[in-house]
Amino acid sequence: MDNEQPHQELVKCVLVGDTAVGKTRLICARACNKHVSLSQLLNTHVPTVWAIDQYRIYKDVLERSWEIVDGVNVSLRLWDTFGDHDKDRRFAYGRSDVVLLCFSIANPVSLRNCRAMWYPEIRKFCPDTPVILVGCKNDLRYMYRDETYLSYFGDRSPFVRAARKSDLVMPDEARAVAKELGVAYYETSVFTYFGVNEVFENAIRASLIARREHRFWMTNLKRVQRPLLQAPFRPPK
Secondary structure (H helix, E strand, C coil): CCCCCCCCEEEEEEEEEEECCCCCHHHHHHHHHCCCCCCHHHCCCCCCCCCCCCHHHHHHHHHHCCEEECEEEEEEEECCCCCCHHHHHHHCCCCCCCCEEEEECCCCCHHHHHHHHHHHHHHHHHCCEEEEEEEECCHHHHHHHCHHHHHHHHCCCCCCCCCCHHCCCHHHHHHHHHHCCCCCCEECCCCCCHHHHHHHHHHHHHHHHHHHHHHHCCCCCCCCCCCEECCCCCCCC
């Protein structure tokens, strides 16, 4: 890949999960510093995918990939996938350093698919690659109860009826799945920006620790910490 800096660790991070769970928007939030507005939340989902060649085409995207984590100079390259394109995913998995397994907090089925379908697929193609479970759209846990948002949405509200607990994935439920799979768990929101930088920073840590186990002579990796626990999300009062 083009224009890496000297002594820079290249980290390939692949995002996988059901269609419409928020993978591409999460990538754009990190790669382009792009926040999602309320009006964008109302738009009908159109399947899209982040093109990896943007790191080559756009200098600002490349420069935003550069980060220093625990003293290690890193270039984070994010790979998007279509939820229903098996061939494209198999290609994306190749030489991956870490995989983010994504689901939508407003779609419990997408979490069940993480356990039943996506995680087995990841382990088939990436048996030793670190995996992190990511709950996207965590702002939706409280937004449907907030009169400010409901009055803004009006008849265009994404909630066709009052949301029930069964419509949402609670933190303990997601953590239980993460524990069962033996992976870390983080939540994110591209609307509030909660957890966006945190999940990618810790994905880098997970990949560098795995790399250190195979390249024990690399002194620059000795200070890398294990992924840090995420503080609970505190919704606005």
